[in-house]
Amino acid sequence: MVANVPQLVQPPPLEPEWPLVPPAAAGATDDATTCDGTANACRFCARRLLLGVRESRQLWVWDWELGLQYPGRPGTGLTVAVKTLNRDGQQGHKEWVAEVNFLGNLKHPNLVKLIGYCLEDNQRQLVHEFMPRGSLEHHLFRKSVPLPWSTRMKIALGAARGLAFLHEEAERPVIYRDFKTSNVLLDTDYNAKLSDFGLARDGPIGDKTHVSTRVMGTYGYAAPEYVMTGHLTSKSDVYSFRVVLLELITGRRSMDKNRPAGDHNLVEWARPHLKQRQGFQSLMDPKLGGNISLKGAYKVTQLARACLARDPKVRPLMSQVVEILKPLPDLKDMVASSPGLYLSLQAEQVARLGYPSGSRSMSQHGSFATRNGQQQVRSLSHGGHGHGSPSPYLQSPTPRTNGK
Incomplete structure (x- = not known):
């Protein structure tokens, strides 16, 4: 039993004593340990x-x-x-x-x-x-009730707006460097907010094209050119956003060693489907039961394909991503409203997963197999949370189908 704990007294005025520790020498890098002034805390x-x-x-x-x-x-x-x-x-x-x-x-x-x-x-x-609905990771991979399609698109749009602000609207460009589902937190209305800026870096300015830094982040989300060279750009975040976008539409983790050989890596598994005009149908999370916007699903998979480009220069800006995502949460052309199309989609998914007709429903297979624990450490690491760790926000309310 926890004893009654008094509340905090009124916090001090918004005039913090800065700097908190002696200022670092000019040209500080990742080893900087000082705080700069701010009027917001x-x-x-x-x-x-x-x-x-x-x-x-x-x-x-x-x-x-x-x-x-x-x-x-x-x-x-x-x-x-x-x-x-x-x-x-x-x-x-x-x-x-x-x-x-x-x-x-x-x-x-x-x-x-x-x-x-x-x-x-x-x-x-x-x-x-405090973000009462917890992390996107929790809702996608730990809750039994799936997020509705419109809510997923709303979350994607909010997260994209956050990244676009960092890259293109902040006084100085910021590279987030660790964009993943566990760092996207949700308020009561499922508005997405980026958290955990521990790995963020100031972006390049002037004629510089990139920031050279130690390779850190989460395996499965980090852009390949960053992993190979240590060259960090805003397009590295665009790649990571694409991975989260794929997680939103497929219901799969970025890395899942519990899946068959060759299917562990979400990006590599999805790549051939993204190259096919109708391949988006086989990417949709079966948990949604066909309750997806056909037009929205096509647009979002094409967006994922653009962000997938191996050449970072070809990837879109996050402001362009925002414009593409804006109409998607409100589209009403749901596949489930067309029984023929829904049955065709379901049959295609069953064939792709290799289950004979009459087998148990897909909700017991494929995307719904027990997820592997993914140990999170700093440096390039396997992301997510192990099954042994407490699930965040276990009492998070059930989402409503209208995306609010």
Whole structure:
């Protein structure tokens, strides 16, 4: 039983003491460990912050790669997420600093809002808005009730807007570098917001074409040219967005070792289907039961194909992706409303998966096989969460079919 915990007192004025630690030398790289000034975040006292947090395993929201995240309530009554950094590991501190710097200086409806931070002795905590529906990863791969098609398209559009802002609208271009389903958080209305900016980097400016950096991120999402050369561009994020787009439409993980040999990698499995004019039909998540927009499915698979280009220069800008996605959440030409087309699509999926007619429904096979645990570590890694770790937001409400 957890004792009653007093709420946080009113946070200090929005005038944090910056810099938090001595400024780094000019030309700092990935090893930078300082925070730059921002007017968008409060500085919390560690003692007061801890008083306002319910430190109970039953109340933790999820395991974060670098620490723990759980809900707390500042004196205003606002529910917030408090992210606490593990005390060991210099890499974790660098990522914590990067998140403070980026989220503290960037403001957009599709980025998680940083409310404050605590940097006191060995305490490293971030306070940001609480996202009640949890991560996209949880809804796609852990919940039994599938996200409706229109909701998936709404999430894709919101995430695309967040990336477009970072690449093309921010005062200085930002490369996200770790775009994946577990970093896309959802509010009550399934509006997508990007979180976890620990690996983000300032983009190239002037006549520079790329940023050279250590290869870090999540295996299955990282762009091939970045993995091979360490050259990071905004088109690296476009590639990662394409992978998440494929996860949204197929219901498959980017990497799944529980699938047959040759089908582990989602991109390689999807590539031949994307090259066929009608191949999009065999990519659709069978969990949707045909409740997809035929026109929308065709457009989104063509978009995925464009983002798939091996030459990063051929991939579209995220602002172009946004324009393509804008009408898709509202399209009403649902395949399930055409029984003949739905049965044809279902038969094609059964044939592709190799199940004889009369076998158990596809919901017991294929895209619905138990997903492999994917261990998440920093550096180029296998993404996702292992089955042994607590599922985030287990009480997340069931989505409504109207996408709200």
